[in-house]
Amino acid sequence: MANPRGRERRILRLLSVPMALLALSCVYPVYFAVNNALKTNRNYIMDRFGLVTDLTFDNFVQAWTRSNLDTYFVNSVLVTGGAVLLLLLVSSLAGFALALLRFPARRLVFVVILASLMIPVQVVLVPFYQTIIGLGLLNTRIGLILSYTAFFLPFSVYLMTAFYAGLPRELMEAARIDGARLLQVWWFVMLPMGRPALITLGILNTLYCWNDVLISLLVLQDKRTMMVGIAALRGEYTTNVPLLAAGIVLAAAPIVVLYLVFQRQIVAGIATGAVKG
Amino acid sequence: MTFKALLIATTACLGGQAMAQTLTIWDWKSGDPVAASYFDAVREAFAAAHPGVTLNFVNQPIDQYYTLLGTALASGQGPDVFLLNGGAQARARMDALTDLTPQAEGLVGLTEFQDADGAVRALPISIQGFVVYYNKDRYSEAGLDPEAPPQTWAELASACEAINAAGAVPCFALGNKEGYGAEFFLSSVGASMLSEQAQQQFATGDLTWSSPEIAAILQAWVDTQGMGWYQPGANSTAKFMDEYEMFMRGDAANTIGLLSDVAHWKQFEDFLGAESIGAFRHPAPEMIADHAMIPVAGGIGYGVNAAGGNVDLATALVETLASAGPIQVFVNDAGVVPANTAVDTSGLASPTAGTILGWLDSSGVTMAHANVTAEELAEWHRQSQLLLNGETTVEAAAARMDDVQKAAHGG
Amino acid sequence: MTTTAQPQRRRRRTGSRAERRFALLFLLPAVALVLTFRIVPLLWGFGLSLTDATGLQQGQFIGLGNYAEMAGDPNFRAAMRNTVILLLTLPVWVLLPMILASLIHLGVPGGRLYRSVYFFPAVLSSVIVGSIFNVVLRYDGALNALLGFAGLPAIDWLGSGSTALLSLLTVQLWATFGMSLLIFLAGLSTLSSEMIEAARLDGARLWQVWGYVILPAMRPIIEFVAVVTTIGVLTNMFGLIYVLTAGGPGTATTLPEFLIWLEQGQMGRPGYAAALSMVLFALMAGIAWIQIRIMSRNAGL
Numbered sequence: 001m002a003n004p005r006g007r008e009r010r011i012l013r014l015l016s017v018p019m020a021l022l023a024l025s026c027v028y029p030v031y032f033a034v035n036n037a038l039k040t041n042r043n044y045i046m047d048r049f050g051l052v053t054d055l056t057f058d059n060f061v062q063a064w065t066r067s068n069l070d071t072y073f074v075n076s077v078l079v080t081g082g083a084v085l086l087l088l089l090v091s092s093l094a095g096f097a098l099a100l101l102r103f104p105a106r107r108l109v110f111v112v113i114l115a116s117l118m119i120p121v122q123v124v125l126v127p128f129y130q131t132i133i134g135l136g137l138l139n140t141r142i143g144l145i146l147s148y149t150a151f152f153l154p155f156s157v158y159l160m161t162a163f164y165a166g167l168p169r170e171l172m173e174a175a176r177i178d179g180a181r182l183l184q185v186w187w188f189v190m191l192p193m194g195r196p197a198l199i200t201l202g203i204l205n206t207l208y209c210w211n212d213v214l215i216s217l218l219v220l221q222d223k224r225t226m227m228v229g230i231a232a233l234r235g236e237y238t239t240n241v242p243l244l245a246a247g248i249v250l251a252a253a254p255i256v257v258l259y260l261v262f263q264r265q266i267v268a269g270i271a272t273g274a275v276k277g
Numbered sequence: 278m279t280f281k282a283l284l285i286a287t288t289a290c291l292g293g294q295a296m297a298q299t300l301t302i303w304d305w306k307s308g309d310p311v312a313a314s315y316f317d318a319v320r321e322a323f324a325a326a327h328p329g330v331t332l333n334f335v336n337q338p339i340d341q342y343y344t345l346l347g348t349a350l351a352s353g354q355g356p357d358v359f360l361l362n363g364g365a366q367a368r369a370r371m372d373a374l375t376d377l378t379p380q381a382e383g384l385v386g387l388t389e390f391q392d393a394d395g396a397v398r399a400l401p402i403s404i405q406g407f408v409v410y411y412n413k414d415r416y417s418e419a420g421l422d423p424e425a426p427p428q429t430w431a432e433l434a435s436a437c438e439a440i441n442a443a444g445a446v447p448c449f450a451l452g453n454k455e456g457y458g459a460e461f462f463l464s465s466v467g468a469s470m471l472s473e474q475a476q477q478q479f480a481t482g483d484l485t486w487s488s489p490e491i492a493a494i495l496q497a498w499v500d501t502q503g504m505g506w507y508q509p510g511a512n513s514t515a516k517f518m519d520e521y522e523m524f525m526r527g528d529a530a531n532t533i534g535l536l537s538d539v540a541h542w543k544q545f546e547d548f549l550g551a552e553s554i555g556a557f558r559h560p561a562p563e564m565i566a567d568h569a570m571i572p573v574a575g576g577i578g579y580g581v582n583a584a585g586g587n588v589d590l591a592t593a594l595v596e597t598l599a600s601a602g603p604i605q606v607f608v609n610d611a612g613v614v615p616a617n618t619a620v621d622t623s624g625l626a627s628p629t630a631g632t633i634l635g636w637l638d639s640s641g642v643t644m645a646h647a648n649v650t651a652e653e654l655a656e657w658h659r660q661s662q663l664l665l666n667g668e669t670t671v672e673a674a675a676a677r678m679d680d681v682q683k684a685a686h687g688g
Numbered sequence: 689m690t691t692t693a694q695p696q697r698r699r700r701r702t703g704s705r706a707e708r709r710f711a712l713l714f715l716l717p718a719v720a721l722v723l724t725f726r727i728v729p730l731l732w733g734f735g736l737s738l739t740d741a742t743g744l745q746q747g748q749f750i751g752l753g754n755y756a757e758m759a760g761d762p763n764f765r766a767a768m769r770n771t772v773i774l775l776l777t778l779p780v781w782v783l784l785p786m787i788l789a790s791l792i793h794l795g796v797p798g799g800r801l802y803r804s805v806y807f808f809p810a811v812l813s814s815v816i817v818g819s820i821f822n823v824v825l826r827y828d829g830a831l832n833a834l835l836g837f838a839g840l841p842a843i844d845w846l847g848s849g850s851t852a853l854l855s856l857l858t859v860q861l862w863a864t865f866g867m868s869l870l871i872f873l874a875g876l877s878t879l880s881s882e883m884i885e886a887a888r889l890d891g892a893r894l895w896q897v898w899g900y901v902i903l904p905a906m907r908p909i910i911e912f913v914a915v916v917t918t919i920g921v922l923t924n925m926f927g928l929i930y931v932l933t934a935g936g937p938g939t940a941t942t943l944p945e946f947l948i949w950l951e952q953g954q955m956g957r958p959g960y961a962a963a964l965s966m967v968l969f970a971l972m973a974g975i976a977w978i979q980i981r982i983m984s985r986n987a988g989l
Contacts, residue, residue, distance in 0.1 A: 008893065023805045026807075029812050030808055032820050033812060033816050042548070066308065090717045093715070097711040101711040103707060118969055119969055120945065120965045125344065125348050126733075131725065133354060150722060151726070155916060158915075158916070159912060159916075163874065166875060182707065203870065217338070232308050234340070234815070237539045245819075248812060248813055259807055263807070344953035347744075350744055351741070455936075456936065510844045513825070513847030519822070659937075666849060
């Protein structure tokens, strides 16, 4: 970015060393998960850290079939996809309004959304469950999509608001043109401008929805999502780590790929972000 | 806009209720590969008697099981049949269950599933209990006779001394991260030290933790740590399965293990070989009988949701789950000790299993920890860890336990 | 207490009619969802906290009985003490990812690779992270072996009261800093490079650019990360606690969230659990309010 000069470049290079070590530690769990997923349980118990000696693909087969991961996978994709899309739309609309538009009770709305960010999920379990039943949403994918949207929305709206508020001032003035065209302003200006934040939100919300167990467990009791299937692989007493690891590798793979593809886009957002400046 | 449209669409889609001829069963067992053949046998037997009924077994994650069950029951949407741990967890949910006393004929291990009036509210499928498993090779290496395991507290103490002197492995593998190590110790030592009357009083809260009887067990817990029986870091070792994996790797001479499910003779034999495994009853400092006892209790049991839509059919299913035919399969394939006395256990070839089954009649007594309240158990988990770390004293721990016990029994 | 109050906009805070109407329209879906699934259940939960509900019965109204019980509950006091310790570590949770993100933005060698990799622990569930650190941190584990090489005594990281909480927090920090880093990167991407260039041409050093250009421009994002991280560590650590310490030894790692789970599920006392949750909610709201106030004041200078 800033073309570091001689001495500064040396400092940056020096700082790169601990950062590289940290990076190494972050790769390790991936190695650990894959390596152990290929072990038999006996191999794992005898030697947790060593390379696999008893190579088997049985865990993947087991995880996939025994916990119905094939059907659960489809559920996860549909629910996560639906919820993330809804989250991005709703939160960019709300963020736009909260950051750039003037209207009464703006602070109140913002405080309510911020407050709902702080509600611990445990406290609302019973009431939330009864709400879901009352709305006839129990055991429906739509129910879970709406639940996810509602649960992760405060976070998303807050981020979009903070992001839009941090954009250069000129943009806001540009946005405050003729009121009737505000919808176009949102679509043609705010959505493209918000791209880095929207992609970040897309990644994070995908991760939250995909990895959620508790909400999914409550709403979808028959047609499960993938992480619920994997959580149920853990027995009362036994934790068959190789089997769990296989399940988690299968579940995490799509997320890792998505992340690697999209994280470049966050930085690519600079180009668009800076033009109008 | 979007929200409302979606809402209407969903409500429209939802249509009628589920069909009456489906039974929903919640547990944390039906996904276990070891139990697969048992559940197949249950399905088969039930389908023969009740054709056309769909059984929907829902395998729930154990860590959220009781949270989920409580939420569902409180909302009137619980499953028709659900699995419970005997003891505190079962007792806390008795009001939601039907009376299964007529169906309990021929079953043992019922105490943990009986309400205050003695009515059986869930049918146990297996018997749970604790014995000490030992590794004969480690005994030989320490110069001990592998065929003559300790029978008394003094013998156990000197065996541990010998094993410590050999210096290769700790005497016991102990996992107390969740407090289970202390739970098992309480029941194992308590089995040999407490009279049946004392056990009952302990369960009702009339025998306090600071009473000489119980305080002696707490003292033994501290003393065994002082004598160096356990490996360092027991409080950061998970009982399931770090402790047992340690034992299965041969890195410890003894461990307090289970009778059924896991961490039992079958699993240990699979790992170490049948000839290397033996079992003995955990001795105690002052035993009330001339030999040590083992704590035995109904392990896990299925009950019928009284608010369910089809109680009769659900009752029939629970009867099938506990019946001799399927349980026989469970015994043969998973090596559980059955709660159904009609099941033939003579087919179990393991000598260790034979020894243990022999003790069930002669030495099986109440499992102390299964009868105390959930609050006391949770607090015992905490206090036991502090005791091991030397961060509290027996007196202080017992006093704190007394407070919890008193509050839990409504005083 | 909003993040976004812009002084010059205070002049006309209500906007034109069309603007008002569209703003409400834009907010409607968000507000409807949040009210239905979050706020209404919260109020309901507050009602529950005033009862002695068990897992089965609705329970009797007992007023503030649960809250009174809390005052005498040593486990609750321990959870609060642990929360205070946790809150003291908060600056690290915000600063570390911010510094790393800034360095990546300023072009540290290998930055692109780090950006890709730092997120990995967050993707793998707490089961994997827990399994690894369970073995790394145990008494006969890898970390103590390393200490042994250096001639230092072994420590029971997760099993002794003095180190368990900090060990747990470190693992959680390691497992989640990638998410905050991602948010900072998104924020950094809005900085106009002209501004940085201009400062550079004026002879500003890299760290001056960071302090005078990047930091002020990032204020809304820093505030966001601070608030969200606080809430995250107080409500999202259950997975790791369950696997690594189960709240022990004693109550050394019992955080409010874990206590709520214990009372709600294992003890079957939703009423008391709801009261605990209300306290946690109030606590987080208070902290968030303070954080936002601090940020706004700094911005005013």
